[in-house]
Amino acid sequence: KRQNSHLSPSCTLLFIPHLKSCLHLLCFLHPCVGDLMGMALQNLDHLVQMPHGCGEQNMVLFAPIVYVLQYLEKTRQLTPEIKERATGFLRNGYQMQLLYRHRDGSYSVFGQQDGEGNTWLTAFVVKSFSQARKYIYVDDKNVQDALRWLEQNQLPSGCFATKGSLFHSSLKGGVDDEISLGAYVAAALLELGQPLKVSMLLLPPALRYAPMPGYQAVLAYAFALAGDYETTQELLYILEEQAIKSGGQIHWSPKPSSPASTDFWPDTQSVDIELTAYVLLAYLSKPRVHAGDMTTAAGIVAWLTRQQNAYGGFASTQDTVVALQALAKYAARTFSTSGQALVRVKSQRGFGKAFQVNRQKRLLVQQAALTEVPGQLLVQVHGSSCVFAQTVLRYHEPPPRAAVTFTLRVSTELTNCSQANARVLTVRILTSYIGSRVTSNMVIVEVSLLSGFILAPGSRMLRRTIVKKIEVKASVVYIYLEKLNDESQTFILQLEQVIPMKNLKPATIKVYDYYQPGGLQIPSYSGVGSCVPSSLAGKRCVLIAVCVRMCVTEFLISFCRGASLR
Incomplete structure (x- = not known):
C-alpha cells in the first residue's frame, strides 16, 4: 500500500481438518x-x-x-x-x-x-x-x-x-x-x-x-x-x-x-x-x-x-x-524510492514480531517462524510504502481421489545377500496415466534412494523410447519420460548397498506430470524382506509389492512361485 495508512488484516491459522489421521508437519513462516x-x-x-x-x-x-x-x-x-x-x-x-x-x-x-x-x-x-x-x-x-x-x-x-x-x-x-x-x-x-x-x-x-x-x-x-x-x-x-x-x-x-x-x-x-x-x-x-x-x-x-x-x-x-x-x-x-513502513505480526497469546521496511531494506527478505498454531494472528501495517507479506504452510497429505492422475505399483527384490557380495535391490516400477487427456505431458519418476544404497553402475533399467533421460542428484534418481498414456509402462532400477544400515527406513517414489504436478502419486518402498538366491533372481520372484491406487496402500506378499507384478 503506497500511502499513509494503517492496515490491520487478520488471519486464522488452523490445522487442516482432513489431515487429523495423517502424519504431517506444519511449518509457518512469515x-x-x-x-x-x-x-x-x-x-x-x-x-x-x-x-x-x-x-x-x-x-x-x-x-x-x-x-x-x-x-x-x-x-x-x-x-x-x-x-x-x-x-x-x-x-x-x-x-x-x-x-x-x-x-x-x-x-x-x-x-x-x-x-x-x-x-x-x-x-x-x-x-x-x-x-x-x-x-x-x-x-x-x-x-x-x-x-x-x-x-x-x-x-x-x-x-x-x-x-x-x-x-x-x-x-x-x-x-x-x-x-x-x-x-x-x-x-x-x-x-x-x-x-x-x-x-x-x-x-x-x-x-x-x-x-x-x-x-x-x-x-x-x-x-x-x-x-x-x-x-x-x-x-x-x-x-x-x-x-x-x-x-x-x-x-x-x-x-x-x-x-x-x-x-x-x-x-x-x-x-x-x-x-x-x-x-x-x-x-x-x-x-x-x-x-x-x-x-x-x-x-x-x-x-x-x-x-x-x-x-x-x-x-x-x-x-x-x-x-x-x-x-x-x-x-x-509502480516503483518508488520514497516511503517506509512498519509491519507488526502478533497473536492473542503473546507472539509478536516487527518488520521495518525502508529504502535500505527494500530488497531484504525478513521472516520469522510462527510458533502458535492453531491460532489467530493480527497483521498491522503503518506507513507509506509497498510491502509484500506472505504466509507459507508446508505439510504432506494424500491427494484427493479425483485429483490422482497416475497409477503406480512398485515391487522390490533383494539378491546377493551373502557377506562376500554387495546386496542388490531390484526395484520394478509400473505406472500409467489415468487423467482426463489422451496422454500426459512430460512425466518425472522420482525415486528416493534408501540410506546406504546407490544406483548400481550399469543399472539394467528397462529403456524405451519414452525414457529421455536418467539423472542422479543428491540421493534421488530422476527418470524423464516423454509422456504416458493409459498403457502401463515398466521401469527397472538396480540399487546396490554400499553401507550396511540398521533399522532401514522406507524411501518414496513419486510420479507426476512436470507441468501439472498436483496429481502425483507417492508410495514408499523398502529393502526389508527375505533374500532371493542368485539362482532364482532371474525368475521375477516378487517378495514385497507396494500397491498404490487412489491413496489406498496394500501390501502384497508372495513367495518364489514365479509370480509377476500386474
Whole structure:
C-alpha cells in the first residue's frame, strides 16, 4: 500500500481438518519484503523446486535472472554484489544450454537425441540469450543461427512450423496450434526488435478461430508489442468478459472455474498462472497504458502473488518464467524510492514480531517462524510504502481421489545377500496415466534412494523410447519420460548397498506430470524382506509389492512361485 495508512488484516491459522489421521508437519513462516521481486532475487538458483535436467527446465533458471537484472537496473537498485551473483548463474546457465543445441542452430528439450529442434524452445532461448548479452558474453553465432533457423521455418501464412514436441498440452484446444505458436514466436522476436510485419498482418484473421483464453492472451501480448493498439484492445475486451474476479483479485483459466479461492493455498493449475501472466503483460505492453489498465493490473498482481511458492517462483517452469517477467514489468512501472513502513505480526497469546521496511531494506527478505498454531494472528501495517507479506504452510497429505492422475505399483527384490557380495535391490516400477487427456505431458519418476544404497553402475533399467533421460542428484534418481498414456509402462532400477544400515527406513517414489504436478502419486518402498538366491533372481520372484491406487496402500506378499507384478 503506497500511502499513509494503517492496515490491520487478520488471519486464522488452523490445522487442516482432513489431515487429523495423517502424519504431517506444519511449518509457518512469515516473509516480509519491501519489493515485489525481493523473494525471487533471494532465491535465484531455486525458484522452482523441481528437477531441471533438460533444455527447457534449464531456461527457468536463466530467463528470470535476466528479468530481475533488467528490473533492478531500471530502478537503479542493481549493486555490484547482486550483479556478480546473478551473472554467475547466467554464465553457468548459458554454458549448460549449449548442450541442448543442434548443429543447425536450433534447440530442443534433450538436445541431439531429439532428432530435430523445437520451435518453442528455440524462440525462448534466442530471446533470453539476446537479452542476457547485456550482462554476460553470448556468442553472436548462437543467436544468429537460431534466428536463421526460425526464419527458415516460417510458413507462407506468416506463422511458424511446429517442430519438436510442445512444452505442454494444457493450452491446446480445438484450433490449429499454429495460432498460439505463431503468437509466441512473434512475441519473443518482437521483444528483440526483430521485424515481423508479414507475420503480424496475417495473424488478425485467426482471431475468430481463437476461442480459448490461452490463445487470446498470447495474441494480445504479441499485438501489444507490435504496437497494434486496436487489435490488442479487441482481445482484451474479450478477455475481460472471461475474467474470474473475486475479492479484488483477477485471473483467467482455460476452462470454466469457480471464483478465486479464498483459501490461503488454493490448488491452482500452472496453466492458469501462465495465462493470467500473459494478460498482465498485454495490459502493461500496450502503446498507451491508461489508469484503468493499471487498476486491472493491480487486481491481476494480487492474484498472481498469492500463487507464488516460498521461494518466489510458481508451480512449474513456463508459469514461473512468464509470471516473473510480468511481475517485474509491473514492479518497474509502480516503483518508488520514497516511503517506509512498519509491519507488526502478533497473536492473542503473546507472539509478536516487527518488520521495518525502508529504502535500505527494500530488497531484504525478513521472516520469522510462527510458533502458535492453531491460532489467530493480527497483521498491522503503518506507513507509506509497498510491502509484500506472505504466509507459507508446508505439510504432506494424500491427494484427493479425483485429483490422482497416475497409477503406480512398485515391487522390490533383494539378491546377493551373502557377506562376500554387495546386496542388490531390484526395484520394478509400473505406472500409467489415468487423467482426463489422451496422454500426459512430460512425466518425472522420482525415486528416493534408501540410506546406504546407490544406483548400481550399469543399472539394467528397462529403456524405451519414452525414457529421455536418467539423472542422479543428491540421493534421488530422476527418470524423464516423454509422456504416458493409459498403457502401463515398466521401469527397472538396480540399487546396490554400499553401507550396511540398521533399522532401514522406507524411501518414496513419486510420479507426476512436470507441468501439472498436483496429481502425483507417492508410495514408499523398502529393502526389508527375505533374500532371493542368485539362482532364482532371474525368475521375477516378487517378495514385497507396494500397491498404490487412489491413496489406498496394500501390501502384497508372495513367495518364489514365479509370480509377476500386474
